Amino acid sequence: MADALIEAALAARQHAYARYSKFLVGAAIRCERGVIHAGCNVENAAYPQGVCAEAGAISSMILSGSRQIEEVVIAGGGTGPCTPCGGCRQKIREFAGPDVRIRIVDPDGRTLLVRSLAELLPDSFGPESLG
């Protein structure tokens, strides 16, 4: 199951528009219906307007009608693992429970790191925190 998700993240990474950073990222999410949703980073000449790969994958999942993240793969391109930025951790939190696995792979699909969402975002604030 993780293999198809890794392939989807790598394929998405090929489409990354990282004109400024040259740092290509692909992300893939498996949702509660078993469907895979992918995204890539899309940068912008107005730098802060760039969006992360994870945000694109979440948008795709929501557009499909799904609401639950079951598993995430992020394929980055630097020397070390491409862990999700703080903003993306919170975006994932909106649709994922604490035990959801986030796997970070290199451009060849080799696993560099596997973390639960709770490990990446401890004591998090989420939808149920609003009461």
Ligand SMILES: O=c1ccn([C@H]2C[C@H](O)[C@@H](CO)O2)c(=O)[nH]1
């Ligand atoms: O998990 C990550 C980390 C970084 N980036 C993007 C944002 C920016 O376009 C580039 C460099 O930070 O990588 C992602 O898409 N996801």
Ligand SMILES: [Zn+2]
């Ligand atoms: Zn991010």
